[in-house]
Amino acid sequence: MKISAQEEYGLRCILQLARKGAGEIGTISEIAGKEGLSVEYTGKLMMLLRHAHLVESLRGKNGGYVLGAVPEEISLGQVMRALSKPLFLEETCDDYPGQVAECVHRRECSIRPVWVTIGTLFNGMLDNLCLADLFDNEAAVASKVRQRLLLEMCPVH
Amino acid sequence: MKISAQEEYGLRCILQLARKGAGEIGTISEIAGKEGLSVEYTGKLMMLLRHAHLVESLRGKNGGYVLGAVPEEISLGQVMRALSKPLFLEETCDDYPGQVAECVHRRECSIRPVWVTIGTLFNGMLDNLCLADLFDNEAAVASKVRQRLLLEMCPVH
DNA sequence: TCAAATCCGGACAACTTTGTCAAGTTTACC
DNA sequence: GGTAAACTTGACAAAGTTGTCCGGATTTGA
Numbered sequence: 001m002k003i004s005a006q007e008e009y010g011l012r013c014i015l016q017l018a019r020k021g022a023g024e025i026g027t028i029s030e031i032a033g034k035e036g037l038s039v040e041y042t043g044k045l046m047m048l049l050r051h052a053h054l055v056e057s058l059r060g061k062n063g064g065y066v067l068g069a070v071p072e073e074i075s076l077g078q079v080m081r082a083l084s085k086p087l088f089l090e091e092t093c094d095d096y097p098g099q100v101a102e103c104v105h106r107r108e109c110s111i112r113p114v115w116v117t118i119g120t121l122f123n124g125m126l127d128n129l130c131l132a133d134l135f136d137n138e139a140a141v142a143s144k145v146r147q148r149l150l151l152e153m154c155p156v157h
Numbered sequence: 158m159k160i161s162a163q164e165e166y167g168l169r170c171i172l173q174l175a176r177k178g179a180g181e182i183g184t185i186s187e188i189a190g191k192e193g194l195s196v197e198y199t200g201k202l203m204m205l206l207r208h209a210h211l212v213e214s215l216r217g218k219n220g221g222y223v224l225g226a227v228p229e230e231i232s233l234g235q236v237m238r239a240l241s242k243p244l245f246l247e248e249t250c251d252d253y254p255g256q257v258a259e260c261v262h263r264r265e266c267s268i269r270p271v272w273v274t275i276g277t278l279f280n281g282m283l284d285n286l287c288l289a290d291l292f293d294n295e296a297a298v299a300s301k302v303r304q305r306l307l308l309e310m311c312p313v314h
Numbered sequence: 315t316c317a318a319a320t321c322c323g324g325a326c327a328a329c330t331t332t333g334t335c336a337a338g339t340t341t342a343c344c
Numbered sequence: 345g346g347t348a349a350a351c352t353t354g355a356c357a358a359a360g361t362t363g364t365c366c367g368g369a370t371t372t373g374a
């Protein structure tokens with residue numbers, strides 16, 4: 001269980017863009033330089049974000065990327081989904097069926113609720129955190145993560 | 158971000174063993190059959206569990222595997238660590254440093270607290286769930302997962 | 315029109331993960 | 345002893361992930 005390189009680096013790239021002023025352009029080479037990534041790889045990551053409409057590209061000289069919305073309106077969930085297909089997935093049972101056509105645990109699976117519960121909380125929390133939330137210092141962000149997770153676990157009806 | 162095949166299948170295998178009576182032997186082919194996995198692959202997974210001393214092997218005819226402890230004393234955290242090295246890892250920054258020798262975000266990293274907080278809660282929750290907890294039905298397990306996670310978030314001092 | 319700066323995207327090599335295979339070793343039982 | 349049932353282990357093929365390369369397209373501005 002780990003964060004993939006694409007998820008981690010892609011999030012860092014869009015965060016670099018988000019830290020700039022509204023509408024300010026960031027180029028691939030600028031972002032690559034700031035993150036210590038190759039220009040080629042950074043380009044690939046930005047393409048993924050662009051296909052998800054989280055950033056917009058401006059081609060040609062003086063071109064670059066701008067955020068597709070204000071940092072308050074782009075959730076970490078959106079970013080993660082743009083960078084990795086299933087995202088923690090509640091479909092672990094479908095993904096790992098074994099050799100049997102239908103998952104052996106189709107009827108009653110005691111592992112599924114573990115992953116599903118964690119996955120649901122995790123996804124909900126990421127959907128309730130936005131890029132702007134990450135502008136704060138480490139302690140503040142950690143506190144916000146807990147707060148959003150708690151919100152997921154004990155929703156106010 | 159996903160559960161790896163080794164983690165998922167390995168957990169299922171040891172759970173098959175845990176469901177048996179105390180000291181009862183389960184063979185690789187029996188477990189493989191129940192889980193719809195190949196005998197060879199199942200053998201490899203059991204080896205991982207054995208190296209972590211979570212199961213013991215009995216060689217020779219009539220041999221097989223037995224749980225290394227009662228199901229109440231084997232935590233999901235132990236199982237996961239046996240099956241995958243870093244386990245959600247709080248070392249994401251170390252793992253993905255980019256091309257720069259030191260992580261660009263060494264001093265202040267606003268992404269780190271997200272993964273660290275999640276990872277800490279996640280690990281704590283897995284350490285507070287044991288194989289016996291998974292004997293219940295889906296709804297009961299889901300409830301237990303939430304309860305343990307809450308325990309991690311709001312520890313009683 | 316041309317050159318420079320920039321993004322675009324497919325091909326591909328390196329690496330990791332997944333799963334299989336085959337040649338062992340050990341033990342029980344006849 | 346011999347044979348069958350079981351685990352052990354390393355090599356390796358298949359598949360997925362990571363990151364690079366390179367020829368191209370687009371825009372600006374001289």
